[in-house]
Amino acid sequence: MLLIRCPYCNAERPEVEFVYAGEAHIVRPVDPSQTDDDQWRDHLYVRNNARGLHFERWRHIHGCARFFNALRDTVSDKFVTTYKAGLPRPRIEDIKESM
Amino acid sequence: MTQARYPLSGDKIILTGEHPVTIDGLDDCARFSLRIAPSQSAAASAALGLDLPVEIGGIASSTGRLALCLGPDEWFVLAAKADGAAIVSAFAEIYGQAPHSLVDVSHRETGIVIDGPLSALVLQSGIAFDLAAMPVGTGCRTLLDKAQIILMRETANRFRIEVWHSFSEHIWNFLAAVRREPEFNI
Ligand SMILES: [Zn+2]
Numbered sequence: 001m002l003l004i005r006c007p008y009c010n011a012e013r014p015e016v017e018f019v020y021a022g023e024a025h026i027v028r029p030v031d032p033s034q035t036d037d038d039q040w041r042d043h044l045y046v047r048n049n050a051r052g053l054h055f056e057r058w059r060h061i062h063g064c065a066r067f068f069n070a071l072r073d074t075v076s077d078k079f080v081t082t083y084k085a086g087l088p089r090p091r092i093e094d095i096k097e098s099m
Numbered sequence: 100m101t102q103a104r105y106p107l108s109g110d111k112i113i114l115t116g117e118h119p120v121t122i123d124g125l126d127d128c129a130r131f132s133l134r135i136a137p138s139q140s141a142a143a144s145a146a147l148g149l150d151l152p153v154e155i156g157g158i159a160s161s162t163g164r165l166a167l168c169l170g171p172d173e174w175f176v177l178a179a180k181a182d183g184a185a186i187v188s189a190f191a192e193i194y195g196q197a198p199h200s201l202v203d204v205s206h207r208e209t210g211i212v213i214d215g216p217l218s219a220l221v222l223q224s225g226i227a228f229d230l231a232a233m234p235v236g237t238g239c240r241t242l243l244d245k246a247q248i249i250l251m252r253e254t255a256n257r258f259r260i261e262v263w264h265s266f267s268e269h270i271w272n273f274l275a276a277v278r279r280e281p282e283f284n285i
Contacts, residue, residue, distance in 0.1 A: 001227055008171055009155045009239075014227030016242050062242050064155050064170035 007084045008066045021057035023047045024069040025089050107209050107267055112275055118217045120278045125210035129183030131176040135199035142197035146189040156237040167238040209267045211260040218256050224277045244273050
């Protein structure tokens with residue numbers, strides 16, 4: 001079974017404790033009523049659907065229940081890193097250097 | 100009319116012999132889900148009469164009350180049934196200075212203790228993380244088989260499970276079936 005490091009529990013936990021929660025770093029418009037239909041559609045539905053490295057949200061629902069962010073390779077399913085919600089998106093180059 | 104129901108209270112499975120394991124349905128107790136900002140946790144510690152653990156998985160207990168840190172701002176509190184009202188009123192007093200949520204979930208769950216040299220082995224058949232690496236005196240929310248539980252390791256061989264009533268019979272029957280495996284050397 002895949003082990004996922006929860007940045008809040010600071011521990012590797014089995015994947016059955018987690019749920020996927022879509023692409024990360026999607027910024028909600030500050031004033032949705034000021035957006036036109038296309039902008040609102042893009043915000044709600046249009047995603048990168050990356051093949052390869054993908055920033056995404058996960059939730060440790062059967063553990064600490066927290067949402068957090070992860071960088072995962074959608075081809076190999078390997079988690080490159082995980083980090084707390086609210087932190088800025090790390091630069092992939094920085095992560096690769098530290099790997 | 101709703102009625103309190105304690106499906107497992109008083110139930111007991113005892114396996115003696117070479118690998119004794121006992122599985123005990125516990126009597127009812129007081130349980131709370133506490134949510135409070137970590138910066139305010141000192142007020143909650145004072146109300147509860149123990150130092151709330153700040154590390155996820157940490158357990159603190161004092162005078163019959165126990166607090167398990169489940170998340171950055173979430174604690175699970177266990178106490179004797181008769182002590183529940185005192186906890187509610189102690190927290191009501193600090194609400195003005197330290198806003199929080201204290202929810203009585205006593206009726207929601209039931210406790211099971213599994214004790215004996217093979218208890219970790221029995222639990223491991225339904226838990227996906229490595230129980231050997233779980234320190235004594237810690238706890239966590241996790242899945243046992245398909246049901247969410249709160250698991251606490253009281254001693255090397257003694258675990259306490261807290262499970263929602265609706266899942267409790269499934270968990271009970273699961274444990275009852277699995278503990279037969281060492282009996283038959285499976
Ligand atoms: Zn977690």
